[in-house]
Amino acid sequence: MAGDATARFKVGDQVRIRVGVPPTHFRTPEYIQGKQGMIDTLWGAFPNPESLAYGGDGLPAQPLYQVAFAQTDLWRDYKGPATDTLLIDIYENWLENI
Amino acid sequence: MAENGHGHGDNAEYYSLRAAAMQALLIEKGVCTLDDIMTMADKIDSRSPEDGAKILAHAWADPEYKKRLLANAEAAFLELGYDLPETSPKITVVENTDEVHNMAVCTLCSCFPRAIIGRPPAWYKELAYRSKVVADPRGVLQEFGTELDEGVQVRVIDSSADYRYLILPKRPAGTEGMSEEQLAKLITQESMIGVGLALAPESIPTS
Amino acid sequence: MPKVHDRGGWPNDDPIDHSEHEMEEWERQVDALNGVLGDKGLKNTDQLRRAIESLDLATYESLAYYEKWTAAMEMLLVEQGIMTSEEIDAKVAVLKEGQK
Numbered sequence: 001m002a003g004d005a006t007a008r009f010k011v012g013d014q015v016r017i018r019v020g021v022p023p024t025h026f027r028t029p030e031y032i033q034g035k036q037g038m039i040d041t042l043w044g045a046f047p048n049p050e051s052l053a054y055g056g057d058g059l060p061a062q063p064l065y066q067v068a069f070a071q072t073d074l075w076r077d078y079k080g081p082a083t084d085t086l087l088i089d090i091y092e093n094w095l096e097n098i
Numbered sequence: 099m100a101e102n103g104h105g106h107g108d109n110a111e112y113y114s115l116r117a118a119a120m121q122a123l124l125i126e127k128g129v130c131t132l133d134d135i136m137t138m139a140d141k142i143d144s145r146s147p148e149d150g151a152k153i154l155a156h157a158w159a160d161p162e163y164k165k166r167l168l169a170n171a172e173a174a175f176l177e178l179g180y181d182l183p184e185t186s187p188k189i190t191v192v193e194n195t196d197e198v199h200n201m202a203v204c205t206l207c208s209c210f211p212r213a214i215i216g217r218p219p220a221w222y223k224e225l226a227y228r229s230k231v232v233a234d235p236r237g238v239l240q241e242f243g244t245e246l247d248e249g250v251q252v253r254v255i256d257s258s259a260d261y262r263y264l265i266l267p268k269r270p271a272g273t274e275g276m277s278e279e280q281l282a283k284l285i286t287q288e289s290m291i292g293v294g295l296a297l298a299p300e301s302i303p304t305s
Numbered sequence: 306m307p308k309v310h311d312r313g314g315w316p317n318d319d320p321i322d323h324s325e326h327e328m329e330e331w332e333r334q335v336d337a338l339n340g341v342l343g344d345k346g347l348k349n350t351d352q353l354r355r356a357i358e359s360l361d362l363a364t365y366e367s368l369a370y371y372e373k374w375t376a377a378m379e380m381l382l383v384e385q386g387i388m389t390s391e392e393i394d395a396k397v398a399v400l401k402e403g404q405k
Contacts, residue, residue, distance in 0.1 A: 021308065025355035027258050029205050030307040031232060031314040043188075046260045053351035055385075064259055071235075071254075075314065080236045084252045089259035113372040114331040116379060119396035121338055123388045130341050138344075139337035185343055205313030207354055208370070217336070220326040223370050229317035241321050256313065 006045070007063040008092060013039045015067060016096045025053035028094045032067075032086075035074055036098060040087060041066035048091065062091040141183075142217070150215035150264060151285035152278075153178055157191075158269045159278045167191050171264070175214065186213035192255065193266045194292065199246050200253045201238075201292030202263040203231045211262040215290060222291065231293075232256060242293045255292075265289070267296040309365040310358045332371040339374060348381050356380040 009015060019033045027049050042065055047058020071084040078084070124130050153175060157164035167174035171191040172182055182189065189211045192200045204210065205228045210218040221227050231238045235254045239246065246252070255263050267289035273281060276299060283302045288294030307315070328336075342348045356377035360368070368376065382388050 021306075025351060025358060027206060029256070029258065029311050029313045031205075043259075043261060049259070049351040049354075052349050053355035055352065064261075066261075071252075075233050079234055080252060084235070086232060086254045086256065088256040089261055091259065109368055109372050110329075113368070113375040114329070115397045115400055116393060117331055117335045117338075117371075117375045118400055119393045120375075120378060120382060120388070121334060122396055122400070123392055124338070124382075127387070129347070129387060130338075130345065134341045135334055135337045138340045139333050142336055142340065143333075185340075203313075206310055207357070217328075220370075221321050221323055224322065225312055225315070225366070226317050226319040226321045228312040229315040230321070232313040238321065242323075 007042055007065075009039050009042070009063075009065060009095060011039050011042060014098045015039060015065075016098055017067070017090060018094045018096055024050060026050050026094075028090060029088070031074060032069065032088060032090075035069055037067040037069040037073075039065050040068040043089065046091070048093070050093075062093055064089055064091055065095065066090075067095075142212075145212065145214060145216040147215050147285075147287040147290065148282070149180065150211070150287075150290050151282040153180065153214065154191075154264075154266050154285050154290065155278045155282035157266055158273075158281050164193075164266070167266070168193055180214060182213045187260050187262050189214055189262045189264055191264045191266050194268045196247070196250070196268070198251045198253055199268075199292065200255055200263070200265050201231060201235055202255050202257060202265060203228060204257045205229075205232055206258055209257040209262055211264045213262075214264060215287065219287060219291075238293065242288060244294050265292040267292075267294075270296050270298050272299045308358055309360060309362045310354075335371045335374050335378070339378065342378075347385065347387070348378075352381055353377050 014036060016036050017028060017032045017034060021030065042063065044064065045061035046064045048062045052058045066087050067090050069086045070082065071078045071080060071086055072082050074086060121135065125132055156178065157167045163174065168191055171189050175182065194200055208218055208223040210222065227238065232254055235252050257263055267285060270284060273284065284297040284299065286294055286297060289296045339353065353374070357373050360373065360376060365373070379390070379393065383390055
């Protein structure tokens with residue numbers, strides 16, 4: 001599963017999550033779409049679930065990142081301190097440069 | 099919102115029959131055997147929270163092992179004889195400390211570190227937990243009766259892709275003299291998901 | 306509007322139900338069958354998810370966990386031509402007869 005040579009982003013980069021609700025299968029929840037976060041971890045490249053879901057081979061593999069968000073950026077009226085965070089794993093095709 | 103998450107509704111009879119029919123047809127068609135299915139069921143049953151507790155208690159007891167576990171969980175599992183099936187998603191271990199409290203969820207479905215701690219509890223798969231924990235983790239902790247110290251950062255991990263998260267709970271105070279076996283009894287399923295803390299030592303019989 | 310399965314942050318005032326559900330044998334076998342089909346390369350996790358996500362909202366919210374899996378497994382087995390819904394209907398009738 002390794003092979004992150006083509007990863008576009010590196011740890012510490014600021015990114016925005018792409019917005020979209022295609023009728024097909026995808027793994028990017030709406031609550032983080034359009035939100036700005038920071039790359040926390042690069043996990044390597046994995047077969048693309050958007051292809052696997054229809055019996056495809058998942059290639060080209062997608063670099064997978066763990067992205068960190070401040071909770072107060074995600075939810076209006078978040079009940080907790082500004083230091084609280086949320087981490088989620090997102091495939092590169094859902095990430096945009098800021 | 100009516101949610102029949104517990105499988106005893108009117109639908110159970112309908113779906114249990116359709117499942118039995120599909121299974122019978124798959125066997126008739128030679129796609130698989132009953133033995134394949136029962137062997138798989140036993141394999142899935144063989145993992146439980148006790149397995150996770152054993153591994154994590156070892157990490158409490160052996161700081162060098164803990165470092166290896168946090169750096170490369172799968173290699174560290176193997177040291178204790180836990181070999182993940184080839185089809186298992188990756189598993190990584192995240193440590194709860196005096197500063198940070200991690201909680202795991204899968205808002206999209208029911209991703210869980212099954213290959214180490216077995217099937218998820220019912221509440222983990224249901225809508226209330228999946229909806230609420232990302233937006234209000236501290237409210238969810240309250241619902242579980244879990245109190246954090248002042249100033250602890252809460253970090254929710256939504257396992258949305260190829261990794262599953264096993265939480266290493268914070269080792270409770272007053273456990274210095276305890277054996278690994280005793281320590282393992284403090285590590286509950288809830289504490290390995292992060293909705294709870296490890297039990298206090300006085301909560302288990304000492305014999 | 307998020308899809309039926311995409312629940313993070315949905316308004317929800319229901320208390321979290323902590324009671325554990327003792328698994329029934331048929332659910333245990335559905336869980337296992339899913340694993341067997343996966344090992345044989347006849348389905349993958351994302352296909353099962355995609356099928357579950359195609360349920361309408363009322364069905365998604367009313368079916369129990371392994372009921373959803375069963376509905377999804379039927380979609381995938383039929384889609385792949387491994388069996389037809391008519392064959393399943395007929396087998397259900399036979400099983401019902403046997404229960405009498």
